[in-house]
Each structure stands twice: as C-alpha cells, then as structure tokens.
Amino acid sequence: MDRAAVEPPPRKGSVLDAKIWNKLPEELLERVLLYVPLKSLVRFRCVCKKWNIYVLEDTFTDLREQVSPQRPWIVMTSTRDSMFAYDSGLGTWHDVPIPFNAYSLHVVAAAGGLLCFSNAWFHWPIMFVCNPMTQKWRQLPRMNTWMISTVGMAYDDATATFTVLVCGRLEDHIMITEVYDSKSDVWTLSGTPFSARKYGGDISLWCDGIFYCLTYPFSTLCLLSYDLSQGTWCEVPIRMPSPIMSPALVESRGTLLLVGGLEEQELFGIQIWKLDTVKQEWQELERMPLQLCKEFEAKMVPSKPLSCFGTGDSIFLSIPTNDYMPALMYDLQRRTWNWWPVSDFPATLPALNIGQSSGISFEPRLNAHV
Template sequence: MIGSSKRKTAAAMPSRSEATKKTAEVLPSNKRKKAVISSACAPLFPDDMILEVLLRLPVKSILRFRSVCRSWAAMLPSKDFCSLHMATSKMMPPAPKLLVLSPASTFGSVAVYACSPSSPVDDLLFTFDCARRNSVEMVMPSPCCGLTLLYDAAAPAYYVCNAATRAITRLPPHRVPTYDSSAGLGFDAGTREYKVVRLINGVFGEKETIRCDVCTPGADRWRPATGGVPFKWSQFANSAVHHAAVNKIPPVFANGCLHWLINPSLIIRRPRAAIVSFSVAEETFGCVRSPPFWGPREHLGSLSQSEGEHLVVMDDQLCIVRDLRNGIPHGGTLEIWGLLDYGSGDWSLNHRIDLFGQVKRELADPRVVRVIGNVGNCKLGKKIVIATSKHLVHDKFQKKVYSYDPSRQVLEGILSVTETHTSLMLFVPGSRFSLLEESLALVHKTHEDLAFKNVLKKLRLHLIQR
C-alpha cells in the first residue's frame, strides 16, 4: 500500500522537464533561461549552501553570474557579500600572484598583467592610457583590501584600480608639492570607504611645515584631513615623509591605520617612536614606540641601512624588516619583527632568514631586498614574498620576485625583469609590480567612464566653438 501511494503521488506530480516546458511556454524568450535555472536550483540547494559556493568562486565568475537572476544581481555587488568573499579568499589563499605594469604595444598606454609561479607573464588584465609609457608606478607593493594605488609622475595623477574586476578610476588633480611627499591607500571599515592620504612636507618659511590631504575615490577634490598634523608629531612626520620620498619606502595599511617609517638618522637623539600612524576612520595622527634595536647610530653614514629597513604587513600584523647583510659576502640575515601591542609598543622577532645556500646566492648579492607581504599561514603553507633589485650596468636594473617557504627554507622565483632607468633613485624593486588580491571592491568609476566623459567634454567644446 505504501509503495502504491508513492507511485500515485509521483504520477500526479509533473516531472521537472514538464514543469520547465510549461514555464518556458508562459515566460517571454529572454527570461526563459533565468527561470529554468531558478526553478532547477531552488528545490535542490538551500540558500546557505548556494552562498557558500558563490563565496568560493573567483571574481571573474562572480561578475558573470550577476546576470543569472535578479536576486543574484542584487546580492553579488553588495558590500556585505564583498566583505564575506574577501574573508573567504584569505582563508584559502592561492599561490602568490603578482600585478605587473608594462608598456603596452600602443604608444602612450600601460598594460597591466597577472603573474604567478605556475604561469608566465602573459595574462593581460587591461590597459589604460597615460602620458608616458614608463611614468606609471605602483605606490604600495601590497593591495589595500583588494585595491591598488598607482601614480603617473608625468601627469601627475593618482589612480585607484581593482585588477580583479578590471576597474580603474583617476583621482582629481592634486597640488604639486614644492618638497617631499608620500601617499598611501587606506580603508575605513566602519563606513566601508577607501581613502587616499598624502603627507606633504613644506619648505622653510611656509606656515605649515607638513600638510595632510585626503581624497575618496569618486570625490571631485582633495581636502585637508580633519585633525591635521599635531605640532608634537611634526618632526617625526617630516622625517617619515623625507624617508619615504628619498628611499622609496611607501606606507603600509594595517589595523585601520596607514603607517610611515621614521628615519632615525634625521633625529639627533634616539627617537622614542619608529612609526607615524594615521587613523583612516578618525583622521588623527599617532606614533608607534620604537623597538629595542632602533637608534640613530646604526644609520649615520650608512645609506644601505636606511634603505633596507622597511615596513610590511604579514598575517594582518604590522612588521619591520631589518636588512642585516651589511655588505658581508659570507652570510647575513633578514629579520622580520612584529608589533605585538600598540599601547605597550612591544615587538617580537617573528622570522629570521639566514642568507646561506640557495638563499645566499639570490638574496645576498642584490643592492636592495624588500619583503612585500605573504600568502597562506602556518597551517596552509605560508609563503613570504620578497622582491630584489640589482644594478647591472649603466642604467639597467635587474628586478626579481621570489616566494620563500620559511618551514622548508626554499626560495622559488616568480618574476625576473630587466628595466632601464636614468636615475639611481629608481632602483626600487616594487615600482612596477605588487601583490594581486582577489576582491569585488568598487572603485566607483571605471576608466571607460572617464574616457566617455572626456569624449563628451571635447564634443561640447567643439559645439561651443562652432
């Protein structure tokens, strides 16, 4: 009896194919595919399971899936989904992936590529126009919540781009500094808003010895920071900006703040702070206490030391990298110190990379060695990403990027390029590449939008002249 009742019930219910045919007959042709997908997926998978699948998809697939149905079109671009997707991607990190700038075949354009250890530099993401092909550089070697800050020195102009979504926006014109300046990209987790922050040193005799300007992608102008730079921090801030500009030491973003490294050789007494911080949300300044090894005696008369120490974010922790090679051909080390607590200013030695064996051959010889970040963790296989620059001959520099496995002490090459520069100050390893991070973060305007607006502006001027 039980078996017969099941057969009757099954016979009374239409099959999935029959239901799909009836739905297709009723709906217009342009909505048939969406209805079929929705009717097929809804009874089989709960919403939580569908969400878990979507969170594990690459950005390229998510962009296509926005056209599946109205609910996905509303959910996938939302800020909540973007935050969840970024958190999920960090839990399952892939191999290190780089974002690489290279002159495009078209004159006056720059091509943006993706590169990884398993594939050559042939994955073209997008191109955009600029004044000069070699004038664009990466401001920061690691992305900020998926976005990358670029700078065109010829324009001059700043760009914010999301390489995963192929979106890029140009920031409003900024005042050209008369002296040193340094910029960084930060993220306000409360408002979910990105901000580009510029510190600008004034010249002798100016009213303000240092200024701070802020711009949000999508805004029409730069504005002064809400709090300004307090006088008590002005000496540290001036030193940090000069250090960033001269030695190409960019700020890093961690724990809601942008951080600039102070050059202690510019301060007579041992500085009580090593880092100047800027809260992106509150727009206020502060300082981070110096680690025990910090002091001016190590740096005086040693350009390589001031070049070698730099900031990096690893495992969401602010770190200082010490380059202790000191020109010694038979060894040396790279030390990575992590900040344990902002209040107490306690630091701990997280990693020591001994320059022996294969690591010695690749890292002991280059003039500049920079740690630019990491992927993975102790459980998933941590890899430290290291960039180097070596002066070959005349104006040629060889730049390489490696991934280093601290547990196995193995170095693996990712990228090797030879660049031509007329200035020795452009030996910076990360000026043409940075880490690539999958993200759905919006940049508000695409480069195509800007190009379309430029066309409209030219058309208006042409009509006015007629």
C-alpha cells in the same frame, strides 16, 4: 573480448545541452562559483546580468572568503595600458588591463582590493584609484602637494570608502600632509609632518587605525605614525634593531612587521620582527634559513637593495634587476620559504619601475568600491 564492446560511445559534440544546464540548482551553481579562480570569475560576470549581480553580493563574497580565501597578487610592472601581477595562490602571472591611460603612472599604494596609481615623485602629481577586477576607476581631485614623499591608503569595509594619505612638500619646500576621503571627494590639509631629516619612506602602511612609515636615511632609523582620527604625527618610542639593511614595514592581519637584512660576524641574514604594542618593542619572529640566505645574497645586485612587501599571510623579498626579478615568498602561517616561478616572467621590465617601488601586494576583490 571485443574491444568495441567495452569502449564508451563517441561524444556527439562539445556543445552543452542548454535544457540541462538551465536547470542547474542554485545551490550547486553557488558551490561551483565559490571555487572558481578570481580571474575566471571576472569573466563569468559577462555571462548574464544575474551572474554579474550575484558574484558582487556581500553574502557571496563573504562566503567565498571563508571557503576559498584569496591569496595576494603582487603588482610588479606597469605600462601604458596594463600591469603585470603575480598570483601567489595559483603561482601564475597575469597581464591585467588598466581602464585608463597610465602613461608615466605606476602603482604607489593598495588597500582593500583597490590600487592607487600616480606619477608621484614628479612635480604636481596626479592620482587615480582603480579596482582592476571590476575595471572601475576615478581620478582624484588635484592636491596642494607639489612633490610627494610618502603615500598611504586605507579601505573601510563598513562604509565601502577609502582614504589616501599623502605627505610631501609645497613648492616652497614646506612639508605638508593631505588626506583624501572618497566619500566627500576632497583633500583636507592635516597635521604638520616632521622635518625632512626625520621623514622618508615612499609607502605608509595602514595598521589597526594608524598609518606607519620609516624614516630616511636609514642611518637614523625610527618609526613614525600618523593618527588619522587626530590628524597628528608622532615618533613611536621604540628602539629599532640596528644595524639593519633595506628595512621595510609589512602589515599582516592587524600586526605590524619589520623585515630587513643583517650582517653579523660577516654573515648575511634576513630577519622578521613583529611589533609588540604592549611592551613597545620589536620581537624576533623568523630568520631566513642560512642556505637560503646564501642563495639570496648571491643574486643581489650591489647598487640595488632588496625590496620587501606583503599582505595577509605572505611576505615577499625581491631583488630588483633590469630583467628577471628573483623573489622569495614567506608564508607566515605555514612558516615556509619558496622562490616564485621563473616561467612567464616579463622579458624586460619597464624603465618606469626601475629604481622605484619594485612590488606592491594587494588582495584583489570584486566588491571593493571605487
């Protein structure tokens, strides 16, 4: 048989025929956009005003969440004008631009698709809140806090507003709590926190209407809560697992989780507990398999404890280093463990991140308003 007779005719060009694509049915266009990766969808907003408005509508974003739920991104490093984040859904790394000069700033909190940047842990800190997908941002007014100890953030989908909780010290070292409301654009002095001995942790988690944080030092570990509606702190009357190494709190779809290392009979292990709010006790949820524990322990650096963070159905345990940062990912739904990829990781980490928060997870969204 003549080979030329069965081969398809050569393509006339790679340019799409506008007469055809301009007539694409709306239903088909929507179906395509629902499955487009978020980073590509951000670029598609520039095609025309119609697309820009369409992908920001609540009906589209709600439907996209149902058919193509967004897996969390992990912000690992930040520089003056960009941040490096891991997309756990696609298994790739993204270099995301920051729409303001972030010199000496790093991400300290996340909620509802928004990131809070600050030079926290410096005197007279400043704060910015940004949606990295839309590149919209605002600088928060100056607060009274002289030195920050803990930052927390919450996003209200119903009102499209966000709240930032800051606890720290005044210049005379008196403990202070301040709450920022994006609707009024002001900081409000709130409940008096505990003494410095009972207060610590650099991130507070928002879970079911309450901010939670752990005490520091961990030798006197207990769970503290801040009721935003009442403006009051209290110590949660619950017995903490002991002893526990590098404890960390994680919020997963309205449930508070505790993650930490354990040493039992000279064996290293990592365990996950969930908070039973009815019985007021921590219940064991998962233990890392023994072989993975051995691999994880072999990579650990004695002077740098493991770091844990997560959102949605994902928990990440990383080992801070000066170069590649190995991390294990645990899927709460599938109950699976996996190392994240080595390829495309930044050659070196900015000095700003070393010794501080080594990862913050968030679920990027186009419809999160700043």
